[in-house]
Amino acid sequence: MKLQTQRWIDRWVGQLLCSAVSLWARLLGTRAPKVDRQRAPRHILVILLSEMGSIVLAGPMFKALREQYPGVTLHVLQLKKNQEVARMLRLTEDAHFHGIDDSSPISLVRDIWRVSLAMRRLPLDAVIDCELFSRVSSLLCYMSGAPRRAGFTPHTQEGLYRGSYINCAIPYNPYQHISKQFLSLVDALESNGGPRHKAAPIRELPAETGLSVPFTPEELAAYREKLLRDHPVLVDRKIVLMYPGGGILPERAWPAAHYARVAQGLCAQGHAVGFIGLKEDMALAQDIKQQVGSEQCIALTGYTRSLRELLMLFHASDLLLTNDGGPGHFASLTPIRTLMFFGPETGKLYGPLPGPFGPKATVYESGIACSPCLSAYNHRLTFCDGDNQCLKRIAPDPVLADALQALREEPATA
Incomplete structure (x- = not known):
């Protein structure tokens, strides 16, 4: 599917769907996280739909998740065309990779529905939406069924609406390296909810990706x-x-x-x-x-x-x-x-x-x-x-x- 077509769908159809889902979440009372804070997440979904290079920049985030939650099972949701990098870097086990085909509008809608059903069957405790202001990733975040939903909020920025159901949200900071912001999403999982997470620790730019590809x-x-x-x-x-x-x-x-x-x-x-x-x-x-x-x-x-x-x-x-x-x-x-x-x-x-x-x-x-x-x-x-x-x-x-x-x-x- 052409990039301009994706942008048009995300802008017009995406905003409408985000509004509908936000109303639905308000009526059901599922906007605020209802989780046991004494129990660490054991199953976390990471949504990474953007270009392949960003997967390398997200390496420190995956390392931080494993360090903060020992024994965690990580699931990774990507566009199918980008999965080769994540599999090569062994971001998680092969069975825990999930893909969406965006080659056409029909295949995109079909796979969003298929993946959403599959996610709800998993015992997900949390989901991290690494996309900045994409509506489709925001919708997938809610449809996963995870009680903790971490992602970026535009705060008061006009025209960037992506729903009000990201309940562990942090402000997107255009002055910080994206790897630091990915790490802030890990911190947001321990947020007490609310529209903006402010109590994040100081994060330095990661000294390395934390990733490697072994060759003999x-x-x-x-x-x-x-x-x-x-x-x-x-x-x-x-x-x-x-x-x-x-x-x-x-x-x-x-x-x-x-x-x-x-x-x-x-x-x-x-x-x-x-x-x-x-x-x-x-x-x-x-x-x-x-x-x-x-x-x-x-x-x-x-x-x-x-x-x-x-x-x-x-x-x-x-x-x-x-x-x-x-x-x-x-x-x-x-x-x-x-x-x-x-x-x-x-x-x-x-x-x-x-x-x-x-x-x-x-x-x-x-x-x-x-x-x-x-x-x-x-x-x-x-x-x-x-x-x-x-x-x-x-x-x-x-x-x-x-x-x-x-x-x-x-x-x-x-």
């Missing part, structure tokens, strides 16, 4: 051998990966000409450049490759068949240049150095966390007055009409200098 040395060595066999031009060169695509939000992409300029400089110094992405990014990769005009520049779009293979590619490479999005967050789970570009959104809220190999990311932002422009309050709709000056003004030559310096500092991948 033999597995990594075999993959690197395959990579070099398939692309001999990479042999005896440091490998720089670039992700020039914008995904579902094209305005997040650093200009293709800037990527080409950096790639030209890297190839001139004897390094190899590979463009990554989905198969639909092939045309963009080929266009940039043509601009570069070097045999040391290759297209790897569609080369990896799974996210696990993408992580092995990161292990086999030396540097990643990427737009804001999933690859930059997945890279934090590997040793690769990362240069990441933000503009319509900001690294202050969505920057990658350090992973098991330590802090390896550098964030670039131009800092012009209109940046960042995408937020939970405008449903991530920008006013720049594709002219993303915030990213165009991040000049390629300083990035090239940083990339060359990073390659000098990093030992060659074994």
